[in-house]
Amino acid sequence: MNINNNQLWVKVIKKVRAWARLNSIWAVHFNSGSCNGCDIEILATLTPRYDVERFGIKLEGSPRHADILIVTGPVTRQARERLLRTYEQMPEPKFVVSVGSCSVSGGVFHGCYNVGGSVDEVIPVDVFIPGCPPRPEAIIDGIIQLLTHLKDGNPRPARKEQIIERGVA
Amino acid sequence: MNTLTSFFSLLIFPAGLTLLLAGMFYDWFDRKLVARFQNRVGPRWFQPIADVIKLFAKEQITPGIKNPALFFGLPIVALSGALAAALYVPLLGFAPVHSFPGDLIVTIYLLSLLTICMGLAGWNTSSRFSLIGATRALTQVFAYEAPFLLALLGPAMAAGSWQIDVINDYARDHWFAISQPVGFIIALIGLMGKLELPPFDAPEAETEIVAGALTEYSGRGLAIFRIAKALELVVGITLVSAFYLGGLQGVVPFFVKTLAVLFLMTIFQVLLTRLRIDQTVGLWWRFGTILVLAQLLITILWKGGLL
Ligand code: SF4
Numbered sequence: 457m458n459i460n461n462n463q464l465w466v467k468v469i470k471k472v473r474a475w476a477r478l479n480s481i482w483a484v485h486f487n488s489g490s491c492n493g494c495d496i497e498i499l500a501t502l503t504p505r506y507d508v509e510r511f512g513i514k515l516e517g518s519p520r521h522a523d524i525l526i527v528t529g530p531v532t533r534q535a536r537e538r539l540l541r542t543y544e545q546m547p548e549p550k551f552v553v554s555v556g557s558c559s560v561s562g563g564v565f566h567g568c569y570n571v572g573g574s575v576d577e578v579i580p581v582d583v584f585i586p587g588c589p590p591r592p593e594a595i596i597d598g599i600i601q602l603l604t605h606l607k608d609g610n611p612r613p614a615r616k617e618q619i620i621e622r623g624v625a
Numbered sequence: 626m627n628t629l630t631s632f633f634s635l636l637i638f639p640a641g642l643t644l645l646l647a648g649m650f651y652d653w654f655d656r657k658l659v660a661r662f663q664n665r666v667g668p669r670w671f672q673p674i675a676d677v678i679k680l681f682a683k684e685q686i687t688p689g690i691k692n693p694a695l696f697f698g699l700p701i702v703a704l705s706g707a708l709a710a711a712l713y714v715p716l717l718g719f720a721p722v723h724s725f726p727g728d729l730i731v732t733i734y735l736l737s738l739l740t741i742c743m744g745l746a747g748w749n750t751s752s753r754f755s756l757i758g759a760t761r762a763l764t765q766v767f768a769y770e771a772p773f774l775l776a777l778l779g780p781a782m783a784a785g786s787w788q789i790d791v792i793n794d795y796a797r798d799h800w801f802a803i804s805q806p807v808g809f810i811i812a813l814i815g816l817m818g819k820l821e822l823p824p825f826d827a828p829e830a831e832t833e834i835v836a837g838a839l840t841e842y843s844g845r846g847l848a849i850f851r852i853a854k855a856l857e858l859v860v861g862i863t864l865v866s867a868f869y870l871g872g873l874q875g876v877v878p879f880f881v882k883t884l885a886v887l888f889l890m891t892i893f894q895v896l897l898t899r900l901r902i903d904q905t906v907g908l909w910w911r912f913g914t915i916l917v918l919a920q921l922l923i924t925i926l927w928k929g930g931l932l
Contacts (some may be wrong), residue, residue, distance in 0.1 A: 476678035479671070507665040511657075512672055517835040518754075520843040523679070531847060545683035547843040 463541045469484070477549070478511045478603050484522035484546070488539050489571065491530025493589040494556035499527060501592040508596060519545040524599070530558040530565045531572045543579045551602060555595060557588045564588075574605075634722045634860050635712070644711050649673040649857030651862070651887060654757040658891040667849045673855065685844035688750055695749050699742045700842075700849035706738030714863045715793050724790040729781055732789065733774055736819065736861060739853050740766050743828075743887045747838030747852075758837025761902050768906040769825070769873035772813030772913035775921055779808040782924050787866070796872035796922035807920045811913050817890055818905070820854065824897035825905055829894040853895060862886050 477585070487495055501508055502515055519542050531539055531544050532577040559561035565571045575581055585598035652673040652872055660667025686691060701718075713721050713728045721728075740762055747759025781787050783805075786793035800811040818825040829837030838848055866882040867873045873882060900908065 472678060473682045476675045477683060478676040478684075479669075480679040504663055504665045507660070508665075509660060509668050510666040512668060512675060517831040520688075520841055521836060521839075521847060545686075547686050549683070581756045 464574050472528050474607070478607055481513050481599070481603075482516040483526050484516055484519045484542070485526045486539060486542050487529070488527055488529050488535040488559070488575065489532035489565070490556060490558060494528035494558070497589040497592055497596065498528065498555065506596065508599075509547045510551075511596075511600075513599065519543075519610055520547065522546055523549070524551045524553055524580055524602070525579075526553050526555055527559050527575045527579075528555045529550045530562045530568075530577050531536045531575055533572050534570075538570050539575070539578055551582045552579055553583045553585065553598060553602065555590060555598070557586050558588050560584045583617050629695045630741050632721075635708070642706070644716060644856055644859060645832075645852065646853065647717070649677070649858050651858050652748065652855045653882075654884065655858070655887060655891055655894075658888065658896055662891065662895040668767045677852060680851070681845055683712075683844040686841075688752070692749055694926065695745065699746045699749070700853070703739045703742035703853040704849050704856070706735045706742070707853045707860060709736035710860050711856065713789055715867050716859070716861055716863055717788070717876055720762070721790050724727075724788060726786065726788045729777065729787045729789055729792070732864065733777065736764065736857060737770060740819065740848075741929050743838045743850070746842065747840075750841040750843050753863075754840045756839065757834050761834075762821070762838055763820075763829055763879045764902055767790060767823065768909040769815045769818035769913075772811050772917050773819065775826035775914065775917045776808045776812035776815060777864070777868060778922055779805045779917070779921055780927060781879050782921065785928075788930055789864070792869045793872045793874075796868060796870075796879040797874060798871075800869075800871045802869040802871075805924065806871070808917050809865075811917050812865045812869060813886065813889060814913070816865055817893060818909075819861060820858055822890065823894045826899055827902045827905060829862075847869050859883075878913050883910055 479541055485495070500506065508514075519525070520544075523546075525543060525546060527539065529535075543550070552575070554560055558565055559575045561574050562571060572578070576584075583598045583602045585594055587594050590598075637643065649895060653670055656817065657667040661922050676773075687696065707850045710732050712723045713732045715721055744759045744763040744766070747755035747762065780792055780796060780799075780801045783799065783801065784792045786792060786795070829839070834840075839847060842850065863873065866886045869880075870882045870886070871878075873879045
């Protein structure tokens with residue numbers, strides 16, 4: 457079938473799809489070697505005080521159900537394989553949020569013998585949330601920034617394609 | 626009934642589209658109530674709809690599975706089971722679309738189809754989490770199915786008919802929740818077991834086995850399973866409140882009574898913690914079945930004029 461992008465029903469379906477994606481975000485949380493500080497802040501984000509379910513954000517157990525992957529901590533040599541595999545298991549469209557200074561740059565663990573480096577050396581990251589650990593407000597703000605970016609019609613924040621190739625190789 | 630009206634009643638009203646919207650509404654109501662009980666704001670009213678549309682728009686991954694036909698077919702079978710069950714219950718307070726003597730048994734088995742499909746879906750994928758989830762789901766079926774059926778047979782025996790429509794009419798001036806309180810509670814808890822709500826959510830325990838039988842499902846398959854579950858919620862609640870809360874005649878009593886039942890179920894959900902699978906089975910067979918059998922015996926004696 458020949459689908460013309462300017463037809464009304466195509467536009468409407470695209471609008472509805474974009475609306476649904478923005479309003480229903482299921483996250484899966486992966487700890488790639490964090491000291492647990494960031495993980496506790498993520499839990500705090502889910503608790504009644506901050507309650508992200510009002511934005512439609514929900515923590516899911518299975519990467520197959522998730523839309524965004526929240527990674528905390530530097531990528532240790534052991535976790536690297538698992539992080540890649542978890543990322544590969546997620547269905548498209550998928551986004552990665554890296555939470556905490558460690559996942560952004562390696563943080564205090566930078567240069568450790570057992571640490572491979574930051575998250576964006578392994579998988580493409582869409583939003584970086586610095587802080588050690590970032591407050592729940594910062595985490596919510598990071599996710600909302602991702603959403604507003606998507607809402608403006610951009611496919612996703614700039615990706616470092618060459619980094620994935622280097623990471624997978 | 627000619628073909629056109631049957632298609633209309635199957636696809637638009639009262640089953641089909643209307644039921645779908647009702648399912649979404651009840652799903653939201655449940656989540657919102659749980660959130661309020663936990664002192665949260667809770668999801669917005671369109672949340673379940675957005676969830677389902679988003680899932681439909683996502684990629685569906687085909688994992689390493691034993692039988693692809695089964696993988697894609699099972700969600701559809703589950704959904705059609707729930708839709709077919711909706712034809713026999715007084716949805717929205719209207720008389721059932723279809724009715725024949727003995728449709729109670731058919732409805733209960735159609736409602737079990739979802740669990741069986743989930744069990745098969747878990748068995749079909751090679752993930753260990755799905756496998757454990759499937760085993761637990763099927764174990765749980767054996768736990769609650771018999772007490773739930775017996776609990777629904779109580780009003781059926783008193784009304785002297787196994788036809789949902791007739792029992793619904795008979796219940797109008799017999800509040801079985803008062804004359805058969807044990808049956809009411811067991812039907813309520815059995816329904817929670819059927820829907821795998823807490824405390825009976827061991828089959829999909831997030832903290833132990835990821836997402837249970839549906840771990841490997843993504844996108845469309847997961848969406849259809851979720852819809853089927855929402856529909857089953859509505860149909861199950863309709864069945865229980867029609868039997869035990871004085872029948873469902875008219876739209877207003879329907880919403881008042883079913884939402885009251887949902888409210889009760891939500892209270893149980895937030896109050897109780899998850900049971901281990903052996904505790905679930907023990908609870909049902911040691912207490913549930915015995916109690917409901919005792920009540921059934923009393924009903925039979927009363928019916929026979931011995932009491
Ligand atoms: S950013 Fe700070 S809190 Fe987070 S993992 Fe690193 S050291 Fe721990």
